[in-house]
Structures are given as structure tokens and as C-alpha cells.
Amino acid sequence: MARxxxxxxxxxxxxxxALDRIDLEVEDGEYIVILGPTGAGKTTLLRIITGLxxxxxxxxxxxxxxxxxxxxxxxxxxxxxxTYSLFNHLxxxxxxxxxxxxxxxxxxxxxxxxxEMLDLVRLFARRYSFPRELSGGMQQRVALxxxxxxxxxxxxxxxxxxxxxxxxxxxLRRELxxxxxxxxxxxxxxxxxxEEALNLADRILVLRRGSIKxxxxxxxxxxxxxEPFVAHFVGEANFFEGTVVDVESDTAYxxxxxxxxxxxxxxQAKVGDAVVLGVKVDRCVISREEGGENTFEATILRALFAGxxxxxxxxxxxxxxxxxxxxxxxxxxxxxxxxxxxxxxxxYGLIFTPPPEGLTAALELE
Amino acid sequence: MREGxxxxxxxxxxxxxxxxxxxxxxxxxxxxxxxxxxxxxxxxPTLFVLSFVFTGWQAIQGLLSARxxxxxxIGSAILLSYQTxxxxxxxxxxxxxxxxxxxxxxxxRGKSLLNTLIDSPLAVPTAGLGFxxxxxxxxxxxxxxxxxxxxxxxxxxxxxxxLLHFTTTFPxxxxxxxxxxxxxxxxxxxxxxxxxxxxxxxxxxVTLPLFRSGIATGATLVLAKALSDxxxxxxxxxxxxxxxxxxxxCRAEGELNGTALIAAWKTLSDVAGCQSSEFTAGLALVxxxxxxxxxxxxxxxxxxxxxxxxxxxxxxxxxxxxLSRGIAPRIRDGATxxxxxxxxxxxxxxxxxxxxxxxxxxxxxxxxYRSIYFSFMIAGVATAIDLALGIPMAIFIVRGGMRRLGxxxxxxxxxxxxxxxxxxxxxxxxxxxxxxxxxxxxLFFIVTLxxxxxxxxxxxxxxxxxxxxxxPAMEETARSLGARPxxxxxRVTFPIIKASILAGAIMAFTRSVGExxxxxxxxxxxxxxxxPVYIVNLILEEQNFxxxxxxxxxxxxxxxxxxxxxxxxxxxxx
Numbered sequence: 047m048a049r050x051x052x053x054x055x056x057x058x059x060x061x062x063x064a065l066d067r068i069d070l071e072v073e074d075g076e077y078i079v080i081l082g083p084t085g086a087g088k089t090t091l092l093r094i095i096t097g098l099x100x101x102x103x104x105x106x107x108x109x110x111x112x113x114x115x116x117x118x119x120x121x122x123x124x125x126x127x128x129t130y131s132l133f134n135h136l137x138x139x140x141x142x143x144x145x146x147x148x149x150x151x152x153x154x155x156x157x158x159x160x161x162e163m164l165d166l167v168r169l170f171a172r173r174y175s176f177p178r179e180l181s182g183g184m185q186q187r188v189a190l191x192x193x194x195x196x197x198x199x200x201x202x203x204x205x206x207x208x209x210x211x212x213x214x215x216x217x218l219r220r221e222l223x224x225x226x227x228x229x230x231x232x233x234x235x236x237x238x239x240x241e242e243a244l245n246l247a248d249r250i251l252v253l254r255r256g257s258i259k260x261x262x263x264x265x266x267x268x269x270x271x272x273e274p275f276v277a278h279f280v281g282e283a284n285f286f287e288g289t290v291v292d293v294e295s296d297t298a299y300x301x302x303x304x305x306x307x308x309x310x311x312x313x314q315a316k317v318g319d320a321v322v323l324g325v326k327v328d329r330c331v332i333s334r335e336e337g338g339e340n341t342f343e344a345t346i347l348r349a350l351f352a353g354x355x356x357x358x359x360x361x362x363x364x365x366x367x368x369x370x371x372x373x374x375x376x377x378x379x380x381x382x383x384x385x386x387x388x389x390x391x392x393x394y395g396l397i398f399t400p401p402p403e404g405l406t407a408a409l410e411l412e
Numbered sequence: 413m414r415e416g417x418x419x420x421x422x423x424x425x426x427x428x429x430x431x432x433x434x435x436x437x438x439x440x441x442x443x444x445x446x447x448x449x450x451x452x453x454x455x456x457p458t459l460f461v462l463s464f465v466f467t468g469w470q471a472i473q474g475l476l477s478a479r480x481x482x483x484x485x486i487g488s489a490i491l492l493s494y495q496t497x498x499x500x501x502x503x504x505x506x507x508x509x510x511x512x513x514x515x516x517x518x519x520x521r522g523k524s525l526l527n528t529l530i531d532s533p534l535a536v537p538t539a540g541l542g543f544x545x546x547x548x549x550x551x552x553x554x555x556x557x558x559x560x561x562x563x564x565x566x567x568x569x570x571x572x573x574x575l576l577h578f579t580t581t582f583p584x585x586x587x588x589x590x591x592x593x594x595x596x597x598x599x600x601x602x603x604x605x606x607x608x609x610x611x612x613x614x615x616x617x618v619t620l621p622l623f624r625s626g627i628a629t630g631a632t633l634v635l636a637k638a639l640s641d642x643x644x645x646x647x648x649x650x651x652x653x654x655x656x657x658x659x660x661x662c663r664a665e666g667e668l669n670g671t672a673l674i675a676a677w678k679t680l681s682d683v684a685g686c687q688s689s690e691f692t693a694g695l696a697l698v699x700x701x702x703x704x705x706x707x708x709x710x711x712x713x714x715x716x717x718x719x720x721x722x723x724x725x726x727x728x729x730x731x732x733x734x735l736s737r738g739i740a741p742r743i744r745d746g747a748t749x750x751x752x753x754x755x756x757x758x759x760x761x762x763x764x765x766x767x768x769x770x771x772x773x774x775x776x777x778x779x780x781y782r783s784i785y786f787s788f789m790i791a792g793v794a795t796a797i798d799l800a801l802g803i804p805m806a807i808f809i810v811r812g813g814m815r816r817l818g819x820x821x822x823x824x825x826x827x828x829x830x831x832x833x834x835x836x837x838x839x840x841x842x843x844x845x846x847x848x849x850x851x852x853x854x855l856f857f858i859v860t861l862x863x864x865x866x867x868x869x870x871x872x873x874x875x876x877x878x879x880x881x882x883x884p885a886m887e888e889t890a891r892s893l894g895a896r897p898x899x900x901x902x903r904v905t906f907p908i909i910k911a912s913i914l915a916g917a918i919m920a921f922t923r924s925v926g927e928x929x930x931x932x933x934x935x936x937x938x939x940x941x942x943x944p945v946y947i948v949n950l951i952l953e954e955q956n957f958x959x960x961x962x963x964x965x966x967x968x969x970x971x972x973x974x975x976x977x978x979x980x981x982x983x984x985x986x
């Protein structure tokens with residue numbers, strides 16, 4: 047049983063706030079992905095949980111046991127850093143049994159666990175190889191096996207798939223998920239790759255500039271983002287600033303400064319409130335025929351073909367740029383420079399309160 | 413069954429012991445002890461002589477009024493030391509750069525042989541080097557025959573010291589330059605050349621500025637070594653007849669530099685007919701002046717190399733292009749190898765030739781063996797202490813988590829290395845005769861402490877270098893897998909930095925074996941006779957050049973074996 051609880055964690059470096067008011071409860075066996083742009087404080091958070099870094103304020107609890115001041119080796123939290131940190135002077139076997147050996151287990155148990163874990167990551171046959179003789183994927187698996195063999199209650203993975211090429215990354219993603227659920231180990235996995243997060247997580251924690259923006263299931267993070275930033279960071283979105291002009295039971299109407307009226311899914315906002323209306327780029331459509339509701343006249347600026355899907359950059363008349371991501375098959379007849387109609391169905395229009403720092407600043411990645 | 417239980421008990425015990433030793437107070441105590449040792453028994457004794465300015469001011473004044481000419485003697489001696497050191501540093505730099513370049517950037521057969529050749533003068537104790545160089549270049553008034561090939565050209569003290577220090581310092585320069593050059597990514601240079609810069613322009617404007625720290629390190633090592641050496645200076649000057657100790661008049665004679673003056677006065681202070689209190693004041697004064705000026709010079713070097721604006725931005729495409737091609741690079745390479753062969757290698761080993769043609773003279777083998785035994789005892793004990801203190805000190809500097817203090821220690825550790833070892837010896841013996849803190853069992857003890865002081869930096873330098881290159885994530889991962897700090901050091905850090913520790917240890921050891929100045933300054937020429945002191949005695953007192961050559965050759969073979977061993981082990985460790 048391993049439940050992890052973070053309470054009001056705060057960390058500053060000099061006068062830069064790296065983490066602030068971090069509260070989180072992780073259930074036993076849960077797979078949490080911490081998602082955020084570079085510099086969001088993801089690695090700092092992991093290092094505080096392992097005890098390699100001390101927080102300025104707040105507490106870390108493992109099963110109600112406070113970990114404040116407990117050195118890393120006594121926490122039972124295995125940490126897999128970005129670079130894997132395989133011990134190059136030891137072969138695969140000795141890397142794998144490092145944890146059991148330093149923890150002073152009996153030789154029989156060391157032997158058994160080492161074998162189990164290397165079997166699990168399918169590298170028992172390579173146990174006499176040295177890390178430098180292995181491919182990137184194998185190295186990653188050795189590091190994972192080593193972390194698992196330490197009999198830790200919690201596994202922390204810092205961008206575990208970063209150094210691998212795209213295809214291998216997708217393959218190992220599945221493996222990682224299977225392993226974690228097979229062993230039922232509580233896992234925190236850090237990444238900046240939204241697809242990885244959506245694939246793997248039981249719950250996603252979106253981190254930006256040291257504070258939590260949202261913690262929910264992948265589907266909810268994607269479809270019900272808590273803030274414009276989350277909507278934009280996970281899957282990109284178009285935004286329109288306006289005022290609520292009418293609210294019905296299943297629709298809220300937003301008036302733009304151009305005088306247009308857009309329909310969106312209902313929210314708490316009342317008539318007269320200033321709001322931001324966001325819509326995911328893959329929920330938008332462009333077409334040469336007259337569309338349905340929420341239609342704008344637009345010109346295609348650029349088409350970026352990416353196989354199955356194509357992303358169009360369009361210029362909406364009197365409103366500026368927007369993006370549309372559509373199946374390539376649906377846009378075969380579309381060319382750059384063409385006049386089109388841009389539209390989106392009302393149920394995908396999401397209403398947010400306007401961010402205090404301004405929309406542009408709220409969407410920035412760094 | 414019983415055995416199994418014993419095993420379990422042992423394992424539990426060792427786990428508990430490790431847990432105990434890894435506790436913060438224990439680690440803090442450990443660091444504290446190392447720092448305390450460093451400040452009390454290394455730094456304080458090294459700089460103790462400076463306090464003589466206050467405590468012994470009257471003695472100094474007395475000396476100066478009784479013998480006003482002393483100030484002139486000291487002044488010209490120190491001037492000679494600095495002239496030599498600065499000229500040698502500049503020349504080393506001029507020839508060291510192309511050679512380092514050649515070693516790092518070109519692939520050729522026999523590269524490791526060339527590396528060994530360049531390092532080989534380090535295997536000769538400087539007392540032997542001085543003799544060897546003077547034999548090759550110098551006018552030799554005490555020798556009744558000239559060995560074949562000797563030039564017999566040089567009779568000036570300055571010139572012979574410069575020639576001597578090419579052999580003692582060139583390896584250090586080439587090593588530090590090539591070490592940095594290896595780190596510099598050649599892609600910068602390629603990019604510059606692809607944008608149309610000539611080879612010389614690319615090197616000068618792109619690589620050289622990245623190179624400053626290497627030049628600073630090299631210059632520091634060379635200056636320190638040239639200022640510090642005693643054994644080589646004494647034997648070289650003696651061989652050309654420019655070093656003499658007149659015991660009747662209580663005067664040092666000849667063309668002496670700072671360290672030679674210390675050696676001469678130390679000898680005189682032990683002579684019955686001379687006033688030893690005067691010499692104590694004189695020695696302290698020389699030591700003070702040398703220590704202060706050495707430290708000042710090194711600050712200047714640091715500032716010069718880091719701040720100086722070489723005209724980087726101006727480009728001279730025509731002549732730089734011309735100099736990059738055709739005959740100019742060949743002249744450069746030719747001159748470099750000429751320097752290496754005729755000014756470094758041949759003079760270094762010339763005395764072996766003397767051994768072949770000279771007329772055998774009797775040698776007291778027992779004294780020689782005893783002296784070698786002493787040298788190795790002292791070097792062994794000093795190296796062991798270096799390791800015990802130097803490794804924790806390096807860990808403290810790199811990973812101690814106390815940034816300011818760590819950085820300060822990083823600088824302070826070098827002080828005993830930079831201070832001329834003869835001056836250090838004077839300071840140390842002054843400290844141990846005046847302090848009441850630490851019981852002094854014997855002179856051997858003080859000599860060993862002196863050796864620890866100037867060899868300690870080698871271990872610390874090498875280990876900090878290796879630790880800085882090591883990804884901290886390695887140790888952190890080990891910790892998160894359940895390893896105590898001690899375990900993570902033993903199982904992860906140590907195996908990776910083993911080679912550097914060994915390299916540092918062997919550098920410390922060979923330096924200690926070959927050292928003369930501090931040993932002389934602490935113990936004089938009679939009390940503790942290490943091998944280099946024995947060589948100096950042979951030349952100075954008995955003019956038994958043949959025996960000196962023989963003793964040197966024996967020492968060379970022993971040191972060479974040690975160096976080969978180091979190369980072998982470090983290569984295997986890699």
C-alpha cells in the first residue's frame with residue numbers, strides 16, 4: 047500500500063519561485079503524469095519527493111508517514127532520472143541488483159529479485175553486457191528494471207522516454223503502462239509530451255510556472271480544460287474574447303467586438319460577463335460550402351500536411367489568425383489562398399473567465 | 413544453518429554501521445576534521461613565516477644593520493628566480509601550444525610513445541636534472557674531462573637556470589594545454605573555417621579564447637615549479653661553478669637564486685662558527701619575500717589570462733592565410749620538435765651518457781640505499797595522508813553543499829603548491845619549533861608534514877576534476893535505490909574516479925620522491941638524507957659526479973617504473 051500526499055509544497059531558488067502551493071493526493075497503484083512545458087518545475091517536484099532537494103515549506107507524506115528530513119535512501123521511492131544514470135562500470139546484472147545489494151538483502155533474495163526484474167524487462171539474456179553495449183531502448187529498460195528491483199513503494203520517472211526515437215517511444219509507452227499496472231506500483235511520470243501524458247495517465251497533473259493548473263483524467267483535461275492555458279497546451283485551441291449576451295439552458299451566447307454572436311456550451315457565466323471562448327483546433331472545420339453555426343469568412347494562409355491530418359492556418363476576416371486540424375481526406379480540394387468558411391459546433395465552444403494577466407501572457411509556454 | 417545466521421548478523425551489523433556513519437553529524441565531523449587538519453597543519457605552517465614580520469622584526473632589523481649587503485643579496489636572488497620563471501613560462505607557452513595541438517588534433521602512429529617521451533623528464537629527480545642539464549650545456553670547472561657531446565657553452569647562472577627549467581616544466585605545460593584542448597569541441601573551429609576563416613585565424617579567434625583557463629593552469633604550474641625548485645638549481649649552479657658555501661666567512665657565494673640562497677644559508681646556519689640567529693632572520697626574510705611575491709604573481713597571471721584582451725576582433729586575412737599554408741606550419745612544427753628534443757629530452761638524460769664514459773668512482777651503496785629508502789618512506793606516508801585527506805576535501809569542494817567555503821577551499825588548497833617549497837620548508841620548521849599545540853616526535857615527522865603540504869594539492873586537484881566531470885545524477889540515483897552516502901561513494905563514485913585518484917597519488921608520490929628544497933629547509937643536509945638530498949651532497953661536498961649520476965639513474969629507473977605502472981593501471985581502469 048503506498049499513498050503519496052503532498053501538502054502545500056513551496057520551493058524557491060534565490061528569488062525565483064519554482065513551486066508554489068502544490069497539493070496532491072496519489073492513490074495506491076495510481077499512474078500520475080505530471081505534464082508541463084520546460085521550466086514548469088516538474089523535475090524540482092520529483093526531486094523534492096525523492097528527498098534530493100528540500101522544500102522551503104509544505105510536507106510530503108507516504109501512507110501518513112511524514113518524509114520531512116528523511117534521507118533519500120530511507121524513503122522507499124525509486125527515482126529514474128532523465129539520463130537513466132546507469133552505472134557504466136557495472137554490467138546489466140549488477141546494475142539491476144544494485145538496490146537489493148546496498149539494502150543488505152540475503153543473497154538468495156537478491157538473486158531471485160534480480161532475475162525476476164530482468165525477466166520482466168526482457169533483458170535476462172543480456173545480463174553480462176555493459177550499458178554502453180546496449181541500444182537506447184535497452185538501456186532505458188535496464189534502468190527501469192533497476193528501479194523496480196529496489197522494492198520501492200513509489201516509482202518516479204523523469205522524462206523516461208525522452209532520449210528515444212519516435213517509434214520506440216510509442217512502443218515503450220505501452221510497455222511502461224503494462225509493467226506499472228502488472229506490479230501495481232504507484233507511479234509519477236514527468237513529461238512535456240502531451241500525447242504521452244494522454245496515453246499513459248490515470249490522472250494528469252498540469253503544471254505551469256510552479257503551480258498546478260489542473261488535476262484530472264486525460265479525457266477531462268482534454269475536453270474540459272480548467273483554463274485557457276490547459277486548453278492550448280494539451281491539443282491547441284483557438285480563442286475569442288467577448289461578452290456573454292444571452293444564456294439559455296443548453297447554450298451560452300457570446301458577442302464579439304466585431305458584432306458577431308457565437309454559441310457555446312453553457313457555463314457559470316452570466317449575461318454581461320467578459321469571457322474567453324476557446325475551441326480545440328481539431329473541433330474546427332473549414333469548408334468551401336456555407337457552414338452551420340459559428341461561421342466566419344476566412345482565407346487559407348498555409349496548409350501543413352502531416353499524413354493522416356492536415357493543419358491549416360487561416361485568417362478570419364476582421365479577427366486575425368486561427369488554426370484548424372482536419373483529416374487530410376476532408377481537405378483534398380483546399381489550397382492556400384482560397385476563401386473558405388470556418389466554423390465549429392456549439393457544444394465544443396468552451397467558456398473561460400478571462401485570465402488576469404491577459405490572454406496572450408496566459409498562453410505563453412516559458 | 414549457523415553460517416547463514418552469522419551472515420545475516422554481519423549484514424545487519426554492517427547496515428547499522430553504515431546508517432550510523434552516514435548520519436549528518438558524523439559526516440559533518442568528518443569534513444570538519446579534514447578542514448581542521450588543512451588549516452592547522454598545512455595552511456597555517458605554510459604561511460606561518462609571515463608572522464615573523466611582527467614577532468621577529470627586531471631580528472630582521474638587527475641583521476640588516478649588521479650586514480647591510482644582505483638586502484642586496486636577497487634582492488638579486490629573488491630577481492634571478494623571477495627572471496628565470498617568467499622567461500621559461502613564455503617560452504614553454506610558445507612551444508607548448510603547437511605541441512599540444514599536434515598531440516590532440518592529429519592522429520598518428522606512436523602518439524602514446526610521444527606522450528611518454530614528453531612526460532619522461534618528470535621521472536628524473538630535479539637534483540639529477542640540474543646536474544644533467546649543466547653537464548650538457550655548461551662550462552664545467554670541476555670536471556677534469558668533458559663527456560662526449562657536451563657543449564660547454566654556458567657559464568651564466570641565469571641562462572643555465574632557464575635551460576634547466578625547460579626540462580622541469582615543459583611536461584606540465586603540454587599536459588595542461590592538451591587537457592583543455594581535448595575538452596574544446598572542434599566543431600567551433602570547423603564552423604569558423606567553413607565560414608571562410610583560414611586555419612590560423614580560426615584557431616586564434618575561436619579556439620584560443622576558449623583556451624584561457626588552460627593557459628592559466630599551465631602558466632601557474634610552470635611558474636610554481638620554476639620558482640620552487642631547489643635540488644636542480646643547486647646541482648646545476650654547482651656544476652658550472654656558480655654555487656658555493658664559504659664556511660670560513662659564513663658567506664654564500666656564486667650566482668644564487670632564491671631557493672639556492674635558502675639552501676646555502678640553511679647549510680651555514682648549521683655551521684658551528686656562524687651566527688645561526690642571523691641566518692634564521694635572513695631565511696625568514698627570504699621566505700617571506702618569496703611567498704608574498706609568488707602569491708602576488710599568481711594573482712597577476714590569473715588576471716592577465718582571464719582579462720587580457722588579445723586583439724581578437726581584428727583579422728588579417730592575407731598574411732594569416734599565407735601563414736596557414738606551405739612552409740610556415742612546417743617551420744613551426746620543426747621548431748617545436750627541435751625544442752622538445754634538444755632543449756628538453758637530450759639535456760634531461762644526458763647524464764646517463766656520462767655514466768657510460770666517465771671514470772667510475774666509489775659510491776657508498778649503503779648510503780644510497782638508505783637515502784632511497786627514506787625517500788620512499790616519506791613519499792609513501794605523505795601520499796597515504798594525501799589520499800586520506802585529499803579525497804574528502806575534494807568531495808567537500810565539489811559536493812559539500814557549502815558553496816562559498818567550497819570555492820574558497822578550492823583556491824586555498826593551491827597555496828602550498830604555489831609557495832616555493834624551500835620557503836615552505838623554512839616556514840614549516842619555524843612553525844614547529846615555536847608552536848606548542850602538536851607534539852613533535854621527530855624531524856622525520858616534520859619533513860613528512862612538509863611533503864604532505866606540497867603534494868596534497870595534486871590529489872585534491874585530480875579528484876575535484878574527476879568529480880566535477882561526474883554526473884551528480886549517478887549518486888542521486890544510487891541514493892534513491894537505497895544506498896547510504898558511503899555506499900554510493902564506494903560502489904558508484906569511487907570506481908568511476910579511481911583512475912584520477914591514482915593519477916593524483918602517483919603525481920604526489922613522484923613529486924615527493926624528487927623533492928629537495930623543503931627537505932633541505934626543514935632538516936638541513938645531514939639529518940634526513942633523502943635520495944635527492946644525497947645527490948646534492950655528492951655534488952656539493954664530494955664533487956663525486958659519477959656517483960651522483962649513478963644515484964640519479966637508479967632513481968630514474970625506480971620513478972620510471974612507477975610512471976609506467978600508472979599508465980598501465982589508468983589505461984586498464986578506463
